[in-house]
Structures are given as structure tokens and as C-alpha cells.
Amino acid sequence: MAAEPFDVIVVGSGAAGGTAAYALTRAGMRVCLLEAGRFYDPERETPMFQRTAAAPLRDAGTPDKPFGFYDATVDGGWVLPEEPFATAPGTEFRWFRARMLGGRTNHWGRVALRYADHDFKAYSRDGYGADWPFTYAEFASWYDQAERLVGVFGSNPGLPDQPDSPPGCLQPPPVPRSFERLIMAGGRKLGRPVVASHTAVITRPSNGRQACFYATPCLRGCSIRANFQSPTVLLPPARETGRLTTITHAQAYEVELGRDGKARGVHYVDRLTHRHHFVAGRAVMLGASAMESVRMLFNSKNSRYPQGIGADSGLLGCGVMDSTGSNVWGQFPQMENLPPFNDDGAWLPHVYIPWWAWPEQRAGKLPFARGYHLELYGGRLEPSADTFDFFDSVSPFTYGRKLKAEARRYYGSFVRLSQRGEMIPREHNRVQIDPVLKDAWGIPSLRFDVRWSEQELRQTAHAQQSMAEFIEASGGKLVAPLPQDPAQAILPPGRIIHEVGGARAGVDPEKSVTDAFGRVWGVPNLYVIDGGVFASSAHKNPTLTIVAFALRASDHLKRELHHA
Amino acid sequence: MPDRRETLLWLLRALALSAAPGMAIGSLNAEPRVIGGTAGAAGPPAAIHGIDADGYGRDPDLRHPRVTWPLTLEPEQKTAVAALADALLPAEEGSPAASALGVPDFLDEWISAPYPQQRTDREVILAGLTWIHSQTAHAHLSAASAEAVVARLSALAAAGREPQAHFFSRLRNVCLIGYYTSMSGVAQLGYVGYQPSATFKGPPPEVLALLGV
Ligand SMILES: Cc1cc2nc3c(=O)[nH]c(=O)nc-3n(C[C@H](O)[C@H](O)[C@H](O)COP(=O)(O)OP(=O)(O)OC[C@H]3O[C@@H](n4cnc5c(N)ncnc54)[C@H](O)[C@@H]3O)c2cc1C
Numbered sequence: 156m157a158a159e160p161f162d163v164i165v166v167g168s169g170a171a172g173g174t175a176a177y178a179l180t181r182a183g184m185r186v187c188l189l190e191a192g193r194f195y196d197p198e199r200e201t202p203m204f205q206r207t208a209a210a211p212l213r214d215a216g217t218p219d220k221p222f223g224f225y226d227a228t229v230d231g232g233w234v235l236p237e238e239p240f241a242t243a244p245g246t247e248f249r250w251f252r253a254r255m256l257g258g259r260t261n262h263w264g265r266v267a268l269r270y271a272d273h274d275f276k277a278y279s280r281d282g283y284g285a286d287w288p289f290t291y292a293e294f295a296s297w298y299d300q301a302e303r304l305v306g307v308f309g310s311n312p313g314l315p316d317q318p319d320s321p322p323g324c325l326q327p328p329p330v331p332r333s334f335e336r337l338i339m340a341g342g343r344k345l346g347r348p349v350v351a352s353h354t355a356v357i358t359r360p361s362n363g364r365q366a367c368f369y370a371t372p373c374l375r376g377c378s379i380r381a382n383f384q385s386p387t388v389l390l391p392p393a394r395e396t397g398r399l400t401t402i403t404h405a406q407a408y409e410v411e412l413g414r415d416g417k418a419r420g421v422h423y424v425d426r427l428t429h430r431h432h433f434v435a436g437r438a439v440m441l442g443a444s445a446m447e448s449v450r451m452l453f454n455s456k457n458s459r460y461p462q463g464i465g466a467d468s469g470l471l472g473c474g475v476m477d478s479t480g481s482n483v484w485g486q487f488p489q490m491e492n493l494p495p496f497n498d499d500g501a502w503l504p505h506v507y508i509p510w511w512a513w514p515e516q517r518a519g520k521l522p523f524a525r526g527y528h529l530e531l532y533g534g535r536l537e538p539s540a541d542t543f544d545f546f547d548s549v550s551p552f553t554y555g556r557k558l559k560a561e562a563r564r565y566y567g568s569f570v571r572l573s574q575r576g577e578m579i580p581r582e583h584n585r586v587q588i589d590p591v592l593k594d595a596w597g598i599p600s601l602r603f604d605v606r607w608s609e610q611e612l613r614q615t616a617h618a619q620q621s622m623a624e625f626i627e628a629s630g631g632k633l634v635a636p637l638p639q640d641p642a643q644a645i646l647p648p649g650r651i652i653h654e655v656g657g658a659r660a661g662v663d664p665e666k667s668v669t670d671a672f673g674r675v676w677g678v679p680n681l682y683v684i685d686g687g688v689f690a691s692s693a694h695k696n697p698t699l700t701i702v703a704f705a706l707r708a709s710d711h712l713k714r715e716l717h718h719a
Numbered sequence: 720m721p722d723r724r725e726t727l728l729w730l731l732r733a734l735a736l737s738a739a740p741g742m743a744i745g746s747l748n749a750e751p752r753v754i755g756g757t758a759g760a761a762g763p764p765a766a767i768h769g770i771d772a773d774g775y776g777r778d779p780d781l782r783h784p785r786v787t788w789p790l791t792l793e794p795e796q797k798t799a800v801a802a803l804a805d806a807l808l809p810a811e812e813g814s815p816a817a818s819a820l821g822v823p824d825f826l827d828e829w830i831s832a833p834y835p836q837q838r839t840d841r842e843v844i845l846a847g848l849t850w851i852h853s854q855t856a857h858a859h860l861s862a863a864s865a866e867a868v869v870a871r872l873s874a875l876a877a878a879g880r881e882p883q884a885h886f887f888s889r890l891r892n893v894c895l896i897g898y899y900t901s902m903s904g905v906a907q908l909g910y911v912g913y914q915p916s917a918t919f920k921g922p923p924p925e926v927l928a929l930l931g932v
């Protein structure tokens with residue numbers, strides 16, 4: 156463990172903070188990592204081979220463990236009694252958090268897609284939102300590094316909306332599973348691509364990590380380190396440098412500035428003792444997750460920044476985004492009564508449906524400006540508490556021998572298609588500090604005011620239709636008719652757990668909160684390195700971009716400290 | 720001992736009477752403005768019908784799974800559940816009956832759990848059970864009468880009658896979960912997995928042929 160003084164205080168140990176801790180310690184810097192949750196050791200704690208039969212309620216989701224008993228979320232969920240938040244009247248927001256070493260990287264869905272050049276130029280392309288302060292060409296090498304560090308399988312089919320990776324970045328994807336092959340056949344009929352997913356699982360041993368052995372549910376975590384979790388991939392090499400100090404149960408709440416206007420350290424409260432502490436460093440990086448980092452900036456008030464650090468432009472907290480999401484379920488007669496066989500694979504998606512209509516959209520032929528992709532789930536995974544969800548529609552009223560025959564017949568024959576779409580950033584979609592609400596440690600809480608617009612609804616109507624087409628072209632039947640109104644299909648904001656924005660990176664201090672490296676305007680040694688900086692949020696799941704951005708910001712800080 | 724027809728009449732009256740509380744609990748969905756904290760829907764609400772235990776919490780020991788709440792079915796209720804579960808999922812050649820796979824214990828675990836879905840199911844399922852049981856207090860629900868109850872419930876559900884349809888649906892769903900997530904049930908469905916392997920070869924050729932891909 157390194158002793159004070161620290162070079163850098165990093166807040167949060169998930170995708171963003173874990174990446175910074177990794178990159179900075181390896182570059183020779185002494186890092187103090189503040190993590191609100193408890194220490195977590197996936198190699199010791201992961202219930203990899205525990206069976207569903209042994210779990211309370213057979214692993215069904217509960218408010219304590221929304222994704223099931225074995226899920227790799229500790230002290231998390233949609234509702235945290237100690238950490239309330241508010242939603243503006245007439246709005247909804249879902250906010251999933253995990254208070255543990257590694258944050259939500261322990262559980263995440265691991266779909267890891269690169270943004271394309273046009274994603275970084277969202278405003279220039281259609282006049283909505285803002286451009287990023289760099290181009291794909293300027294950012295691409297950070298994606299290369301991020302893919303190699305994280306470990307991502309995938310392929311390079313040369314699609315207009317999905318940049319190819321240079322050789323050596325991606326691992327070979329596993330072959331598709333039964334249900335994925337059906338959808339691929341449907342895609343061929345429709346003339347739409349179904350290609351290898353980019354998923355954060357390694358299929359070849361690398362960096363001292365074992366390859367996936369195709370046997371256990373990924374969302375529980377992976378003690379052999381074949382999938383990406385901050386505590387298995389990022390933190391061990393950071394610890395090995397001897398330059399990492401990790402303080403758990405440390406709820407950071409304020410960045411303190413010195414007389415020179417620079418960040419001098421971070422105040423935190425120990426969640427167990429309720430004692431307050433201060434830790435000093437030469438620079439501060441906020442990677443507490445987008446909304447938490449914004450909250451910390453708001454709560455860092457002083458005479459120079461009475462509304463909070465970074466609030467000068469009036470844009471702090473503005474432009475909050477999630478991915479759009481909706482589902483359509485299909486039932487596939489071809490999948491009924493199949494003989495027993497092992498179709499676990501790498502558990503997470505092997506294939507996905509990229510956004511095929513981007514050329515059409517660019518030509519202005521679609522009634523919505525931003526795209527989506529489709530993810531596939533289902534098939535013959537281990538029977539679970541959800542397996543019989545559709546029995547009231549596919550086999551109502553059956554019982555006795557008939558019911559048992561129906562259970563054998565239908566098991567494994569359902570596939571869910573899931574839309575993941577781009578939401579247009581709008582300034583009125585924002586978080587602010589709630590005037591009264593505080594968490595259990597007395598720290599002011601956030602209030603969300605986020606709504607879908609017509610754009611997201613029209614995109615969802617299109618996605619619903621497309622998902623139905625895919626199911627039917629693949630020989631399946633819709634489990635339920637599509638809702639007439641896309642507002643009934645679209646999930647509430649926050650539900651896809653891709654919440655980003657609120658501390659937008661840009662080139663103009665009047666129109667952004669941070670510069671292109673995540674440095675808060677006016678405070679040159681204070682960086683935001685998580686999803687907060689997103690100027691737009693392509694339909695591509697955010698975490699790979701968060702890791703790449705954090706690598707780039709860490710490299711920038713290394714140079715800055717070197718000069719000083 | 721009441722005859723079958725009488726039992727069914729009691730059951731149906733009971734089902735009609737007991738519909739309302741289940742509905743009220745089901746409406747916990749309405750979203751509060753504050754999510755979490757003291758005003759939120761976080762902690763378990765006050766005791767509902769004898770369930771005031773804690774859940775397993777947000778940080779249970781995943782390597783040593785444990786049900787943390789007491790089971791609440793009375794022995795006679797358990798017997799009735801076993802008879803109904805066996806009528807829903809009977810023994811066949813090479814495939815045990817529900818009670819042989821612990822489904823009644825699982826249903827007890829489920830409806831005794833201090834979580835919203837399970838509380839709702841508790842209301843719905845106990846409503847049916849209590850009255851079936853009260854009619855057969857001196858002689859446990861026999862296999863034959865359980866089959867008749869299940870057949871009748873299914874017919875009423877098919878005719879769109881509430882709350883019978885809801886009771887049938889929830890009872891059947893919980894029994895299906897209990898049965899087919901057990902180790903035997905999983906094997907009966909043909910699930911094969913948790914087998915580490917250096918490679919993943921994909922579905923075998925005979926499966927691909929069946930799929931036509
Ligand atoms: C069910 C689910 C599925 C997902 N699927 C995908 C997917 O397929 N692809 C994808 O790209 N993304 C996915 N995500 C999103 C992904 O998990 C996040 O984008 C990613 O984890 C964000 O990284 P982060 O470091 O910003 O935040 P987190 O991973 O949330 O880490 C933040 C850390 O900071 C800590 N912290 C918070 N506040 C403080 C504070 N005040 N002081 C100290 N520490 C603090 C937290 O405890 C946490 O450990 C998914 C998420 C979930 C939950």
C-alpha cells in the first residue's frame with residue numbers, strides 16, 4: 156500500500172475509476188481509490204457452479220437482488236434505502252446502483268461496441284444535441300487499447316455503423332447457439348445483418364487470464380477472470396504496482412479547491428462510522444458513475460462556485476440520457492421438443508443485430524434521427540423462475556400429464572429481442588440537487604427530470620415492428636401482439652442502465668462542463684472520467700467508450716503531472 | 720366428509736370472497752416521488768398477514784445459499800398443496816410427482832417470502848387453500864378430489880372466471896417453477912450445462928437439421 160501524499164485521488168472503482176487506477180499506477184503514480192461499497196473478491200465470492208435449485212426462490216429476482224440471488228450485485232438495486240433520489244412530478248427514472256468494489260462491472264451485460272465517426276458528430280449530422288470534442292480518428296487508438304485491456308470477442312464485418320477493429324484487438328467469437336442461428340436465418344431472408352456480438356469475454360487465454368470455459372452464468376461474475384470485471388481485470392495489476400491504496404466504505408461528497416483554484420483533495424464520509432475524512436492529492440478524477448459524479452460536482456460548493464464546481468455554464472446536470480429499450484418475445488416451433496444438448500456457450504450474446512438502416516437514416520428517409528441495435532436473449536439456458544412466464548398464453552389451463560408434456564415441449568423455445576436505441580440529449584432532461592432530500596450520511600440527493608420525446612417514441616415504434624419482422628422471418632410467432640402505442644412498449648428512462656451525460660465534454664466552456672479530456676472548465680486538475688462526459692449516447696452500450704475515455708484522460712493527466 | 724360437489728362449491732365461494740386483498744397488495748407498483756429513503760418503497764412494509772420476516776438482504780453469502788424466513792404453511796395446508804401439486808404435475812414413467820421433488824416445500828418457501836411478488840401470490844394461493852382445507856379438515860384432500868378441484872379450476876379459468884383463473888395461474892406457475900428448476904426437473908427438460916469445456920462447438924448436427932438451419 157502506498158503512503159500519502161497521493162498523486163491522484165480517484166473516486167469510484169467501476170469501469171471508469173478502475174481504468175484510471177490501472178493506467179495511473181502503471182504509469183508510476185500513487186493513487187488513492189475511494190469506493191463507497193465494500194471490498195469484493197470475485198475469485199473467492201463468485202457462486203459460479205452453484206445451481207438454481209439451491210438458491211432461495213430458485214434465484215428469482217427480488218427487491219434485495221433484482222437480477223436474482225446469485226447475481227454479482229452487492230448492496231445494490233433499484234431502490235437503496237440509504238440513498239434515495241427524487242423524480243420530478245409526472246416523470247419516471249430508474250437508477251440501478253451497485254455499492255461494491257468494481258461497481259456495476261461485476262454484473263453488466265458486457266456488450267461492448269465502438270462508436271462510429273458519425274456518432275461523435277451527432278450534432279453536425281442532424282442538428283440535435285452536441286458534437287463530441289474529438290473525432291473517431293482521434294479516439295480510435297484508445298478503443299484499440301480498451302478492447303485489448305477489457306478483452307472483447309467480436310468480428311469485423313465492415314458495416315457502415317460499426318467500425319472494424321485493427322488486427323489483434325478482438326478475440327475470436329464463439330459459434331452461434333441454436334436460437335441465434337434461427338435469427339441469423341431470418342436476417343438472411345430479410346436482407347438484414349446478424350453478426351458476431353462484441354462481448355467482453357475472452358475466448359483465448361491472455362494477459363494472465365483464462366479463456367471462457369462455456370459453462371456458467373456470466374452475470375454472477377467469473378472467478379477465472381474470463382469476462383470483464385474491474386476487480387478481476389483492472390485492480391489486480393494496479394495493486395501489483397504497490398502504488399494503489401484502496402479505501403472502501405468511503406462515500407466521497409466534495410472536491411475541495413485550494414487558493415490557486417485547483418483541486419486539492421476530496422472529502423468523504425465513512426459509511427460505517429459516519430466519520431468525515433479528507434484525502435489530499437495533486438489531481439482528482441471522478442469516476443463514481445455519471446450521475447454520482449455530477450452530484451459530487453453540485454455538492455462541491457465554495458465562494459468561487461456557489462452553485463457547485465462546473466456549474467458556471469448552467470449545463471451541469473443537463474443532457475441526461477439512457478438508451479431506449481423495448482422487448483418483443485417470440486416463440487419458435489422449431490425449438491420445441493429438441494433432444495438434450497449443451498447450448499450454454501459464453502452465456503452472453505454471441506450474435507446481435509447491428510443498426511442496418513443507417514444509410515437510409517442518413518438520407519433522411521426515416522421519421523427519427525437516431526438508430527438502434529437489437530440484442531437477442533433466450534433459448535436453452537438453465538430453466539429459471541422466468542421459464543414459465545408465458546405459459547398462460549401458450550398453454551393456458553393445462554394440467555396433469557398434458558402440462559408436463561407442454562413443459563418439455565416449450566422449454567427453450569422462447570427468444571427475446573431487445574431494442575437498444577439512441578436517445579437525443581436535451582438540456583431539459585436533467586438532474587439537479589433536490590432541495591430537501593438527503594442520503595443517510597446527510598449528503599444532498601439528486602432529483603431526475605427525464606422524459607422521452609417523440610423521437611424516441613417513433614424509433615421505438617420502428618424497432619417494435621422490426622423485432623416482429625425478425626421473429627416472423629425466423630419462423631417464430633409473437634407471444635403477444637405489439638402494443639398499438641410505442642409509449643406502452645418503451646421502458647422508462649434509466650431502465651436500460653446506460654445513464655450518461657450531465658457533465659458534457661466539449662470545446663467551448665460556455666457550452667460544456669469539461670474539456671475534451673474530461674477536465675472541468677476552470678479547474679485544470681479535476682477530471683470527470685465516467686459517462687458524465689458523454690455529449691451524445693449512440694445506441695452502442697456505453698462502457699467500452701467509458702473505458703477508452705478514462706484511458707485517454709489518464710494518459711493526459713500523466714503528461715500534465717510530468718510537466719509540473 | 721363433504722362430497723366433491725360440496726367441496727367445490729365451498730372452494731368457489733372462498734375464491735370469490737378472497738379476491739380483493741390480493742389486488743390491493745398488487746398495487747404497490749404505483750411509483751413514489753421519492754425512491755428509497757424513509758418515504759420510499761424500500762424496506763418491507765408493515766407485517767402483512769403474518770409475514771414480517773426479513774429477506775436475505777442485499778449482501779447474502781452467495782456461496783452458502785440459505786432461506787432466511789420461516790416457512791408458514793400449516794401441516795394440513797401442506798398436505799393439500801401436495802395433493803394439488805401432484806394433480807398438476809403427476810407421476811409418470813421416469814418422471815416423479817411434484818411432491819417427490821419437494822414442490823410443496825418450495826411453494827411454502829415462496830409464499831412465506833417477504834417480497835412483493837411472493838406476498839401477492841400468498842394472498843391468492845392461501846385464499847384457495849384455506850377453504851379447500853376447511854372442507855377436508857378431517858380427511859386430507861385426497862388425490863381424486865384434488866384432481867377434480869384442479870380440473871374444475873381449469874375449466875372455470877378457461878371460461879374466464881375470476882378469481883379462479885388467477886388462482887389457477889399462480890398456483891400452476893409456482894408449482895412449475897418448483898418442479899422444473901429442481902435438479903430432476905432441469906434434466907427432464909433436457910437442459911445440459913455447467914460442463915466446462917475448452918471449446919464451444921455449438922448445437923450438434925441432428926439439432927441443426929431439426930431447426931432447418
Ligand atoms: C443489468 C446491467 C446490464 C448492463 N449491460 C451493459 C452492457 O451490456 N454494455 C454496457 O456497455 N454497459 C452495460 N451496463 C452499464 C455498465 O454497468 C455501466 O456503464 C458501467 O458500469 C459504468 O461504469 P462506471 O465506472 O461509470 O460506474 P459503476 O460501474 O457504477 O461504478 C461506480 C462505482 O463508484 C462507486 N461510487 C458511487 N458514488 C460514489 C461516491 N460518492 N464515493 C465513492 N464511490 C462512489 C460505486 O459504489 C461504484 O462502485 C449494464 C449495467 C447493468 C446494471
Ligand code: SF4
Binds near residue numbers: 381502
Ligand atoms: S460463461 Fe465464460 S466468461 Fe462467463 S462466467 Fe462462465 S466461464 Fe466466465
